[in-house]
Amino acid sequence: MVKFFQHTFKYEYNWDSVTLAFWLRYPNPFTSHVESVDVIDRYVDPNTGVLRTTRLILKRGVLPKWGKGLMKTPEAYIIEESMVNPKTQTMITLTKNITHARVMQVEEWQTYRVDSNNHEFTQVKTEARIISNLGWGLTDRLEGFGIKKLADSTAKSRKGMSHVLEMIREKQLLRGRGFLTST
Template sequence: MVKLFQHTFKYEYNWDSVTLAFWLRYPNPFASHVESVDVIDRYVDPKTGSLRTTRLIMKRGVLPKWGQGFIKNPEAYIIEESIINPKTQTMITRTKNITHARVMQVEEWQTFRVDPNNREFTQVKTEAKFVSKFGWGLTEKLEGFGLKRFTDSSLKSRKGMSYILERIREKQLLRGRKLMNVYSI
Protein backbone atom coordinates (compact mmCIF):
# COMPACT_ATOMS: atom_id res chain seq x y z
CA MET A 1 0.00 0.00 0.00
CA VAL A 2 1.25 3.50 -0.82
CA LYS A 3 0.68 6.49 1.50
CA LEU A 4 0.02 9.91 -0.06
CA PHE A 5 0.20 13.47 1.24
CA GLN A 6 -1.31 16.61 -0.31
CA HIS A 7 -1.37 20.15 1.00
CA THR A 8 -1.77 23.65 -0.45
CA PHE A 9 -0.36 26.62 1.41
CA LYS A 10 -0.17 30.36 0.75
CA TYR A 11 2.76 32.60 1.63
CA GLU A 12 1.82 36.26 1.97
CA TYR A 13 4.89 37.22 -0.05
CA ASN A 14 5.36 37.70 -3.76
CA TRP A 15 6.60 34.93 -6.01
CA ASP A 16 10.08 36.47 -6.45
CA SER A 17 10.66 36.54 -2.69
CA VAL A 18 9.33 33.02 -2.12
CA THR A 19 11.46 31.47 -4.85
CA LEU A 20 14.51 33.34 -3.54
CA ALA A 21 13.74 32.07 -0.02
CA PHE A 22 13.57 28.52 -1.41
CA TRP A 23 17.23 28.79 -2.49
CA LEU A 24 18.29 30.41 0.79
CA ARG A 25 16.20 28.27 3.17
CA TYR A 26 19.17 26.44 4.70
CA PRO A 27 20.41 27.07 7.30
CA ASN A 28 17.49 28.20 9.45
CA PRO A 29 16.55 27.52 13.08
CA PHE A 30 13.83 25.05 12.05
CA ALA A 31 16.16 22.85 9.96
CA SER A 32 19.06 21.98 12.26
CA HIS A 33 18.95 18.44 10.82
CA VAL A 34 20.16 19.70 7.43
CA GLU A 35 23.94 19.27 7.36
CA SER A 36 24.79 20.38 3.83
CA VAL A 37 23.36 21.46 0.48
CA ASP A 38 25.46 21.19 -2.68
CA VAL A 39 24.60 22.21 -6.23
CA ILE A 40 25.40 19.32 -8.57
CA ASP A 41 24.17 20.85 -11.81
CA ARG A 42 22.60 24.15 -12.87
CA TYR A 43 21.83 25.51 -16.31
CA VAL A 44 19.34 27.62 -18.24
CA ASP A 45 17.29 25.62 -20.73
CA PRO A 46 17.73 27.51 -24.03
CA LYS A 47 14.28 26.44 -25.31
CA THR A 48 12.21 27.64 -22.34
CA GLY A 49 14.49 30.06 -20.49
CA SER A 50 13.92 27.98 -17.35
CA LEU A 51 16.62 27.55 -14.73
CA ARG A 52 17.16 23.85 -13.99
CA THR A 53 19.02 22.91 -10.83
CA THR A 54 19.97 19.64 -9.18
CA ARG A 55 21.12 19.74 -5.57
CA LEU A 56 22.28 17.10 -3.08
CA ILE A 57 21.04 17.61 0.47
CA MET A 58 22.43 15.72 3.45
CA LYS A 59 20.19 15.40 6.51
CA ARG A 60 20.56 13.73 9.88
CA GLY A 61 17.55 12.25 11.57
CA VAL A 62 16.53 10.29 14.61
CA LEU A 63 15.37 6.77 13.98
CA PRO A 64 12.51 5.24 15.92
CA LYS A 65 13.61 2.39 18.18
CA TRP A 66 11.87 -0.19 15.99
CA GLY A 67 13.76 1.10 12.92
CA GLN A 68 17.27 0.96 14.39
CA GLY A 69 17.67 -2.68 13.42
CA PHE A 70 17.08 -1.90 9.73
CA ILE A 71 19.08 1.30 9.33
CA LYS A 72 22.48 1.70 10.92
CA ASN A 73 23.11 5.33 9.96
CA PRO A 74 20.41 8.00 10.34
CA GLU A 75 22.20 10.15 7.74
CA ALA A 76 20.15 10.56 4.56
CA TYR A 77 21.02 11.96 1.16
CA ILE A 78 18.22 13.64 -0.78
CA ILE A 79 18.32 14.62 -4.44
CA GLU A 80 16.41 17.80 -5.28
CA GLU A 81 15.57 18.79 -8.85
CA SER A 82 13.93 22.09 -9.67
CA ILE A 83 12.72 23.99 -12.70
CA ILE A 84 12.04 27.67 -12.28
CA ASN A 85 10.36 29.54 -15.14
CA PRO A 86 10.41 33.32 -14.65
CA LYS A 87 8.14 33.88 -17.68
CA THR A 88 5.26 31.82 -16.29
CA GLN A 89 6.25 32.52 -12.67
CA THR A 90 6.24 28.86 -11.70
CA MET A 91 8.76 26.72 -9.91
CA ILE A 92 8.41 22.96 -9.76
CA THR A 93 10.56 20.91 -7.42
CA ARG A 94 10.98 17.19 -6.94
CA THR A 95 12.89 15.59 -4.09
CA LYS A 96 13.53 11.98 -3.25
CA ASN A 97 15.78 10.08 -0.92
CA ILE A 98 18.68 8.18 -2.44
CA THR A 99 19.70 6.50 0.80
CA HIS A 100 17.45 4.12 2.75
CA ALA A 101 15.33 3.73 -0.40
CA ARG A 102 15.24 -0.06 0.12
CA VAL A 103 13.38 0.53 3.38
CA MET A 104 11.19 3.37 2.06
CA GLN A 105 11.22 5.73 -0.92
CA VAL A 106 9.87 9.21 -0.22
CA GLU A 107 9.18 11.41 -3.22
CA GLU A 108 7.89 14.98 -2.94
CA TRP A 109 6.68 17.44 -5.60
CA GLN A 110 6.05 21.12 -4.99
CA THR A 111 4.61 23.71 -7.33
CA PHE A 112 5.13 27.39 -6.51
CA ARG A 113 2.98 29.86 -8.44
CA VAL A 114 1.43 33.28 -8.08
CA ASP A 115 -1.75 32.95 -6.01
CA PRO A 116 -4.70 33.27 -8.43
CA ASN A 117 -6.72 35.25 -5.83
CA ASN A 118 -3.98 37.71 -4.88
CA ARG A 119 -0.99 38.36 -7.16
CA GLU A 120 1.06 39.61 -4.18
CA PHE A 121 0.95 36.13 -2.59
CA THR A 122 2.44 32.79 -3.59
CA GLN A 123 0.61 29.47 -3.57
CA VAL A 124 2.54 26.28 -2.91
CA LYS A 125 1.05 22.88 -3.62
CA THR A 126 2.86 19.94 -2.04
CA GLU A 127 2.35 16.29 -2.88
CA ALA A 128 4.32 13.37 -1.52
CA LYS A 129 4.33 9.62 -1.94
CA PHE A 130 5.68 7.03 0.53
CA VAL A 131 6.47 3.57 -0.80
CA SER A 132 7.96 0.71 1.15
CA LYS A 133 8.55 -2.73 -0.29
CA PHE A 134 10.28 -3.91 2.85
CA GLY A 135 7.83 -6.71 3.53
CA TRP A 136 7.75 -8.82 6.68
CA GLY A 137 4.47 -7.14 7.57
CA LEU A 138 6.25 -3.82 8.13
CA THR A 139 5.32 -2.04 4.90
CA GLU A 140 2.20 -0.40 6.34
CA LYS A 141 4.01 0.63 9.54
CA LEU A 142 6.96 2.12 7.63
CA GLU A 143 4.75 4.08 5.24
CA GLY A 144 2.57 5.33 8.11
CA PHE A 145 5.68 6.43 10.01
CA GLY A 146 6.98 8.23 6.90
CA LEU A 147 3.67 10.02 6.35
CA LYS A 148 3.44 11.17 9.98
CA ARG A 149 7.06 12.32 10.04
CA PHE A 150 6.61 14.17 6.75
CA THR A 151 3.40 15.85 7.94
CA ASP A 152 5.13 17.04 11.12
CA SER A 153 8.21 18.26 9.28
CA SER A 154 6.11 20.12 6.69
CA LEU A 155 5.05 22.55 9.40
CA LYS A 156 8.69 23.09 10.41
CA SER A 157 9.61 23.56 6.76
CA ARG A 158 6.99 26.30 6.34
CA LYS A 159 8.24 27.97 9.53
CA GLY A 160 11.77 27.86 8.14
CA MET A 161 10.66 29.42 4.86
CA SER A 162 8.75 32.11 6.76
CA TYR A 163 11.86 32.82 8.83
CA ILE A 164 13.94 33.29 5.67
CA LEU A 165 11.19 35.38 4.04
CA GLU A 166 11.23 37.72 7.06
CA ARG A 167 15.04 38.07 6.75
CA ILE A 168 14.61 38.94 3.06
CA ARG A 169 11.92 41.52 3.91
CA GLU A 170 14.16 43.07 6.59
CA LYS A 171 17.08 43.35 4.15
CA GLN A 172 14.83 44.95 1.52
CA LEU A 173 13.49 47.45 4.06
CA LEU A 174 17.02 48.23 5.26
CA ARG A 175 18.21 48.69 1.67
CA GLY A 176 15.23 50.99 1.01
CA ARG A 177 16.09 53.14 4.04
CA LYS A 178 19.73 53.42 2.93
CA LEU A 179 18.62 54.55 -0.52
CA MET A 180 16.27 57.13 1.02
CA ASN A 181 19.14 58.44 3.14
CA VAL A 182 21.35 58.79 0.05
CA TYR A 183 18.65 60.76 -1.79
CA SER A 184 18.02 63.06 1.18
CA ILE A 185 21.62 64.34 1.21
Protein backbone atom coordinates in the same frame (compact mmCIF):
# COMPACT_ATOMS: atom_id res chain seq x y z
CA MET B 1 1.26 -0.40 -0.90
CA VAL B 2 1.65 3.38 -1.29
CA LYS B 3 0.60 6.24 0.99
CA PHE B 4 -0.10 9.71 -0.37
CA PHE B 5 0.24 13.15 1.22
CA GLN B 6 -1.12 16.47 -0.03
CA HIS B 7 -0.93 19.95 1.42
CA THR B 8 -1.49 23.47 0.08
CA PHE B 9 -0.13 26.58 1.76
CA LYS B 10 -0.06 30.27 0.94
CA TYR B 11 2.86 32.59 1.69
CA GLU B 12 1.89 36.24 2.02
CA TYR B 13 4.91 37.18 -0.08
CA ASN B 14 5.29 37.61 -3.83
CA TRP B 15 6.62 34.84 -6.05
CA ASP B 16 10.03 36.49 -6.56
CA SER B 17 10.63 36.65 -2.80
CA VAL B 18 9.45 33.09 -2.20
CA THR B 19 11.64 31.61 -4.92
CA LEU B 20 14.62 33.60 -3.60
CA ALA B 21 13.90 32.31 -0.08
CA PHE B 22 13.81 28.76 -1.45
CA TRP B 23 17.48 29.06 -2.48
CA LEU B 24 18.45 30.79 0.78
CA ARG B 25 16.50 28.58 3.18
CA TYR B 26 19.49 26.63 4.51
CA PRO B 27 20.64 27.25 7.16
CA ASN B 28 17.80 28.57 9.33
CA PRO B 29 16.78 27.89 12.94
CA PHE B 30 14.26 25.23 11.87
CA THR B 31 16.66 23.11 9.77
CA SER B 32 19.34 21.99 12.18
CA HIS B 33 18.92 18.48 10.72
CA VAL B 34 20.28 19.65 7.33
CA GLU B 35 24.02 18.94 7.31
CA SER B 36 24.93 20.11 3.80
CA VAL B 37 23.54 21.23 0.45
CA ASP B 38 25.60 20.90 -2.72
CA VAL B 39 24.70 21.97 -6.25
CA ILE B 40 25.43 19.09 -8.63
CA ASP B 41 24.17 20.72 -11.81
CA ARG B 42 22.60 24.06 -12.77
CA TYR B 43 21.81 25.52 -16.15
CA VAL B 44 19.30 27.67 -18.00
CA ASP B 45 17.53 25.84 -20.82
CA PRO B 46 18.27 28.03 -23.87
CA ASN B 47 14.97 27.12 -25.54
CA THR B 48 12.61 27.80 -22.63
CA GLY B 49 14.54 30.08 -20.26
CA VAL B 50 13.86 27.63 -17.42
CA LEU B 51 16.49 27.39 -14.68
CA ARG B 52 17.14 23.71 -13.88
CA THR B 53 19.05 22.77 -10.76
CA THR B 54 20.00 19.47 -9.16
CA ARG B 55 21.20 19.52 -5.56
CA LEU B 56 22.37 16.84 -3.14
CA ILE B 57 21.19 17.39 0.44
CA LEU B 58 22.47 15.52 3.47
CA LYS B 59 19.99 15.32 6.36
CA ARG B 60 20.39 13.76 9.77
CA GLY B 61 17.24 12.30 11.30
CA VAL B 62 16.18 10.24 14.25
CA LEU B 63 15.33 6.59 13.80
CA PRO B 64 12.42 5.14 15.75
CA LYS B 65 13.42 2.35 18.13
CA TRP B 66 11.65 -0.23 15.95
CA GLY B 67 13.57 0.99 12.86
CA LYS B 68 17.12 0.74 14.20
CA GLY B 69 17.60 -2.78 12.82
CA LEU B 70 16.40 -1.74 9.36
CA MET B 71 18.75 1.19 8.81
CA LYS B 72 22.35 1.52 9.90
CA THR B 73 22.47 5.30 10.10
CA PRO B 74 19.93 8.11 10.52
CA GLU B 75 21.71 10.12 7.81
CA ALA B 76 19.96 10.35 4.46
CA TYR B 77 21.02 11.75 1.11
CA ILE B 78 18.27 13.50 -0.79
CA ILE B 79 18.25 14.50 -4.46
CA GLU B 80 16.41 17.72 -5.21
CA GLU B 81 15.59 18.67 -8.79
CA SER B 82 13.97 21.99 -9.56
CA MET B 83 12.69 23.93 -12.53
CA VAL B 84 12.12 27.68 -12.24
CA ASN B 85 10.17 29.30 -15.06
CA PRO B 86 10.29 33.09 -14.68
CA LYS B 87 7.93 33.60 -17.63
CA THR B 88 5.06 31.63 -16.08
CA GLN B 89 6.22 32.40 -12.51
CA THR B 90 6.20 28.72 -11.60
CA MET B 91 8.76 26.68 -9.72
CA ILE B 92 8.44 22.90 -9.52
CA THR B 93 10.63 20.81 -7.25
CA LEU B 94 11.03 17.06 -6.85
CA THR B 95 12.89 15.61 -3.89
CA LYS B 96 13.51 11.95 -3.20
CA ASN B 97 15.73 10.00 -0.89
CA ILE B 98 18.55 7.96 -2.35
CA THR B 99 19.59 6.56 1.03
CA HIS B 100 17.33 3.93 2.65
CA ALA B 101 15.29 3.72 -0.56
CA ARG B 102 14.95 -0.07 -0.27
CA VAL B 103 13.32 0.36 3.13
CA MET B 104 11.18 3.40 2.24
CA GLN B 105 11.13 5.72 -0.79
CA VAL B 106 9.76 9.24 -0.33
CA GLU B 107 9.04 11.32 -3.43
CA GLU B 108 7.82 14.88 -2.89
CA TRP B 109 6.68 17.35 -5.54
CA GLN B 110 6.14 21.01 -4.77
CA THR B 111 4.67 23.62 -7.09
CA TYR B 112 5.16 27.29 -6.30
CA ARG B 113 3.00 29.73 -8.27
CA VAL B 114 1.43 33.15 -7.98
CA ASP B 115 -1.82 32.86 -6.04
CA SER B 116 -4.76 33.30 -8.42
CA ASN B 117 -6.79 35.29 -5.84
CA ASN B 118 -4.01 37.66 -4.74
CA HIS B 119 -1.02 38.22 -7.03
CA GLU B 120 1.09 39.45 -4.10
CA PHE B 121 0.91 35.99 -2.50
CA THR B 122 2.45 32.66 -3.50
CA GLN B 123 0.68 29.32 -3.30
CA VAL B 124 2.66 26.15 -2.64
CA LYS B 125 1.13 22.78 -3.36
CA THR B 126 2.89 19.75 -1.91
CA GLU B 127 2.20 16.22 -3.08
CA ALA B 128 4.13 13.19 -1.94
CA ARG B 129 4.06 9.45 -2.00
CA ILE B 130 5.68 7.09 0.43
CA ILE B 131 6.46 3.59 -0.78
CA SER B 132 7.71 0.64 1.20
CA ASN B 133 7.96 -2.88 -0.15
CA LEU B 134 9.83 -4.22 2.83
CA GLY B 135 7.21 -6.76 3.86
CA TRP B 136 7.44 -8.65 7.13
CA GLY B 137 4.32 -6.80 8.27
CA LEU B 138 6.30 -3.56 8.46
CA THR B 139 5.07 -1.87 5.27
CA ASP B 140 2.09 -0.09 6.87
CA ARG B 141 4.13 0.92 9.89
CA LEU B 142 6.95 2.34 7.75
CA GLU B 143 4.59 4.21 5.44
CA GLY B 144 2.65 5.61 8.41
CA PHE B 145 5.92 6.75 9.97
CA GLY B 146 6.87 8.34 6.62
CA ILE B 147 3.58 10.25 6.40
CA LYS B 148 3.95 11.58 9.96
CA LYS B 149 7.57 12.64 9.38
CA LEU B 150 6.59 14.31 6.09
CA ALA B 151 3.77 16.27 7.76
CA ASP B 152 6.16 17.35 10.55
CA SER B 153 8.90 18.34 8.11
CA THR B 154 6.43 20.28 5.94
CA ALA B 155 5.44 22.35 8.99
CA LYS B 156 9.11 22.96 9.89
CA SER B 157 9.88 23.84 6.27
CA ARG B 158 7.11 26.47 6.28
CA LYS B 159 8.51 27.98 9.48
CA GLY B 160 12.01 28.04 8.02
CA MET B 161 10.85 29.63 4.77
CA SER B 162 8.82 32.21 6.72
CA HIS B 163 11.92 33.02 8.77
CA VAL B 164 14.01 33.55 5.63
CA LEU B 165 11.21 35.55 3.96
CA GLU B 166 11.04 37.86 6.96
CA MET B 167 14.81 38.38 6.81
CA ILE B 168 14.47 39.26 3.10
CA ARG B 169 11.63 41.68 3.88
CA GLU B 170 13.64 43.39 6.64
CA LYS B 171 16.67 43.77 4.40
CA GLN B 172 14.50 45.26 1.62
CA LEU B 173 12.94 47.70 4.08
CA LEU B 174 16.33 48.77 5.40
CA ARG B 175 17.66 49.19 1.87
CA GLY B 176 14.57 51.22 0.92
CA ARG B 177 15.16 53.56 3.87
CA GLY B 178 18.79 54.09 2.90
CA PHE B 179 20.29 52.06 5.75
CA LEU B 180 21.82 49.44 3.45
CA THR B 181 23.54 49.96 0.14
CA SER B 182 23.62 47.45 -2.67
CA THR B 183 26.78 45.38 -2.88
